[in-house]
Amino acid sequence: MRFTSTQDYIASDELQIAVNAAVTLQRPLLVKGEPGTGKTELARQVSASLGLPMIEWSIKSTTRAQQGLYEYDAVSRLRDSQLGDERVNDVKNYIRKGKLWQAFEAEQRVVLLIDEIDKADIEFPNDLLQELDRMEFFVYETGETIRATHRPIVIITSNNEKDLPDAFLRRCFFHYIRFPDTETLKAIVEVHFPGIKPALLTAALTQFSELRETPGLKKKPSTSEVLDWLKLLLAEDLSAEDLKRDGQNALPKLHGALLKNEQDVHLFERLAFMARRQGR
Template sequence: MRFQGTADYVATPDLTVAVNAAITLERPLLVKGEPGTGKTELARQVAAALGLPLLEWNVKSTTKAAQGLYEYDAVSRLRDSQLGDERVHDVRNYIRPGPLWRAFASEERVVLLIDEIDKADIEFPNDLLQELDRMEFFVYETGETVRATRRPVVVITSNNEKELPDAFLRRCFFHYIRFPDEETLKRIVEVHFPGLKPRLVHTALTQFFEIRETPGLKKKPSTSEVLDWLKLLLAEDLSPEDLRADPTTALPRLHGALLKNEQDVHLFERLAFMARSRRG
């Protein structure tokens, strides 16, 4: 069982090594990188490439680790007891398995995505240490132990918004997805927009990298944003010549796909003003 990338996902050699190392070690793969660099999509493509089902657990700021195991609906059980419902005699009727339980109980191996783990409370990763390490957990309401039938392939993503505990990191295989260089980005563009005219790709990516490398930029545009931008360029049927920035603002055409806050827009406007002042 080895991952080599897919026709829909450009995986660099170091990324394929990381995925296969995590599978061999049977440890979670912790993937970090800028937002929009394909971390979440990686898990989906690993599942597709290996022919395995995918279970997604999208973590939020309010998510608790126990929700990944199961949730006990005590309120519904109390209501049913007041109504005389026979279901109350079996507590299992009020236990909802979470994504880890479903992954452990699956008769076939699955890919489990724990997406954006750094959004949750700092204790969240620590609360999953034993479950991810031993691939089992105890259900207090029923007195049973849930063990993994087939050890899942676990992919955990993080946008690096907060540091993860050392004890958690020790149990993971780590990979940082670097922002792609121009050649890799061209390959990604070709996957999403096959047959795009080379001149347009070259002009658009040159302008894109100039924007990313502008000093003082608060939020650098990501891979997903350049793909959105190219989609708009195609929809508007723009030529390479049409992509020249507005000389009065230095802003690229359809810049709303690339610049996502007013500070960065004002930065380009200031740069244009300074350039005009020097010429004057």
């Protein structure tokens, strides 16, 4: 059982090694990288590559670790008891299984994605230490211990918005997805847009690279954004010649797919203004 690139996802050698190492060690794989570099999609492709079902737990700022295990609905039980409902005699009727519980009791091994763990409270990772390490947890309302029938492959993503606790990091295998080099980026584009004209691809990626490397850029465009941009270029049937810029406008065509805040747009407008002044 080894992960490799798929028809829909180009994984670097380092990323393939990281996934397979985490599987071998039976440790969660913690994946960091710029937003839009394919961290979430990695879990889906690991699932597809290994032929395993996937369970996805998307983390929000209000998410609590307990929700991943189970939640006891005491309010519903109280209401049913007032109505004389016989369901109140079995507390299990009021326990909602979380994503970890679902992964632990699955009939076969699954891929469990804990997506954007850094969105939650700083204590969230610590609250899952024992459960992810021992692959079991205790249900106080029923007095039972839930153990993983098949140890899931756990993939945890983070956009690095906040530091994670050392005790949590110690239990993970870590990998940082670097922005792909030019050749890898071309291979990724070919997966999504097979047969794209080489001249257009070269011109677009050259312009994209220059944009990413512009000093002072607040948010560098990511892999997903260059794919969106190329999709628009193809939809508008633009050629490599159409992408050429003059001193009047430093902004690339359809730049809204690449630049996502007004500071970066103003930066390129200032660069165009300075170029015009120097050209006088």
